Amino acid sequence: MKVIANMVVDAPFAHPCKPPESFDCVALVRYVYAALGWPFPWVEIVKACGDPSKVDLNWWKDETQPNYFEIAIKIACDTIEPTELYAGDLVLFKMTHPDRPTHAGVSVDGSQFVHVLADAKVQCPRLTGIYERRFYGAYRIKKEFRL
Numbered sequence: 001m002k003v004i005a006n007m008v009v010d011a012p013f014a015h016p017c018k019p020p021e022s023f024d025c026v027a028l029v030r031y032v033y034a035a036l037g038w039p040f041p042w043v044e045i046v047k048a049c050g051d052p053s054k055v056d057l058n059w060w061k062d063e064t065q066p067n068y069f070e071i072a073i074k075i076a077c078d079t080i081e082p083t084e085l086y087a088g089d090l091v092l093f094k095m096t097h098p099d100r101p102t103h104a105g106v107s108v109d110g111s112q113f114v115h116v117l118a119d120a121k122v123q124c125p126r127l128t129g130i131y132e133r134r135f136y137g138a139y140r141i142k143k144e145f146r147l
Contacts, residue, residue, distance in 0.1 A: 001087035
């Protein structure tokens with residue numbers, strides 16, 4: 001996992017993005033999981049939401065939209081305690097909303113994660129400070145969603 005994270009550190013944020021040259025947080029999660037051989041469960045998200053043409057990927061900007069991360073988590077992940085974080089676990093944060101996740105990253109180990117914020121570069125900070133205060137939850141992809 002550290003090798004994968006190091007390959008993308010310092011790549012810039014962009015929306016729309018062009019991995020691996022640039023990322024937004026969702027594309028980074030998908031890229032990391034693809035590198036691990038675990039497809040991020042977008043097929044299941046679309047199934048849960050019905051018509052794929054109605055899926056708004058800017059859901060995080062509009063509180064009236066379903067939260068697709070939460071839908072994907074309910075389908076494809078088990079909730080874990082932050083003390084149980086392992087490389088490859090999904091971490092979510094309440095960066096722009098007080099009650100719902102609006103940002104995602106992937107655990108590099110039990111104390112660091114890889115992510116990219118808007119107008120920044122991919123980085124691997126520790127889960128302390130602002131990230132600890134804005135932490136929403138930790139999730140492990142179920143075995144059936146890993147190849």
